[in-house]
Amino acid sequence: MKPKYLISFLLLCGVMFLSSSDYGNITLFPDSSSTKFVIRNDLQKYFRNCNVDGTIVILDINKSQWIVSDSIGSQMETLPASTFKIPNLLIALETGAIKDENEIVKWSGEADTATYGYRPEIYHDMSVKEAFDVSAVWVFIDLAKRIGRDNYSQYLKQCKYGNLNLSHEEDDFWNFGALGISPVNQILFLKGLYECKLPFSVKNMEVVKNIMITEQQDGYIIRSKTGWTNENGFKIGWWVGYLEKKEAVYFFATRLLQDAKIVDPYFGNCRKEITKEAFRALGIIE
Template sequence: MRSVLLILVLACTAFAVKAQTRASLNQPFEECHMKGSITVYDYNEKKWITNDIRDSQYPTLPASTFKIVNTLIVLETGVVADEHEIVPWPGSTDTVKYGFRPDIYHDMDMAEAFKRSAGWVYRELARKVGRERYRDYLTRLHYGNVDLSIADPDFWNYGPFAVSPANQLEVLVGIYEERYPFFSKKAYATLKQLMIAEQQEGYTIRAKTGWTMEGGKDTGWWVGYVETKDNVYFFATRIIKDRTTVNRDFNKCRMIITKKVLRQLGILPAA
């Protein structure tokens, strides 16, 4: 654990030295009445950009953005043969923790679960992967603090496990490059297909949302990358608010803020 923490500290220090902070990127957050950060990595230029360098390095629960890494782990451990293997509905779920979503309460494969963010599917799969295999993979990936001490299988939504936006992107760049030899070409290809969130002429967005309500706070994420004709831009947007504060646009603001910033930076075309 100490070695993992040391690596994370060194990585944060290197990020802080390299990152450009642009206060102008705060405007989309203000328009959404939200606090948080966006971290962008320009792949060709090897350049980091953020609106808040401290927040970019502050670790929190990754929520469903962990499905990016988790999908690779589930496939590589053979818990499912492929993304189309059916996972049986267990019959019930904790609606206090996860809300009431009857549209996802049925047998489902991982492909549908990823697209619809059906957390119960990944919780069932996590039980089969087991905590020790997760620790091994996350340590080798240098992803988060690897504190999986909570008994609940859903350690990415509840408990002390945490990862920063900058760390999310460092690992995501490695996934994009298929740098990690312990994941197969097939697993990488499957994940990249599942991550497609939007395809337009001139660009493709591959990403995953996340939202957890742990610790009296709403923590929302959108993590992914934009592929253009001549470059790739990685992004991690995270917004946080007290659960007592009402903002009916919280869900939408993750994407709204991200796209406004990406347009501001000239990565996406004007709306």
């Protein structure tokens, strides 16, 4: 099956591809004798099973091995959607926009259901930690107003996060507008967080890493964030994070694309299902 959504998305968006110059000293796939790059086209079957196009990129840090389902999608930039809550929370902590992750943000009583849908379960005062867990966009819009665009520009540039385009006038520039990030760049950012090499205090990075824990099994722990938005008539779904298994660490970024006109109740679940099927195919989990 041809990747029809991916091709259409490329044509509509005039997608820009990343190069080593976009990252300064960081390249897409570090070029060294110890780094391996493997294309696993067979992983595309899991996207087809979900009636979506998409890409999964995995970095096995112990083997210095990049595994990608397709090379084009791995470098294509799209809106980060709620995966941006990871850098957002880091910046909020670092700038003092919040005192800590337990700070309570007051619910304004107003909801933009036309833009974000109707989610009554998040319409109440809540801590920033809870807002991260349940992906309450209204809380992070409030934080964005406190942080200010200059602080975002400064820290995202230092993090080499995406295309750095913050031209969207509204506060939720991670869900709408021109900010874009590729699956590979998502992993490079997450690797910096894991290694505590981002421009934030170790304390704040450890706080965020703990908040990111979404699954704990006997054999592994997953720290992650999902994301979902619409852009140019397409649904964009993300699941990014890393899996820790004994001494091994696997970074992952899975992105789905689907025509927004398609009513698909499984789109959200497919983000994690596809990723875990890929993990099983690679022998990462059982």
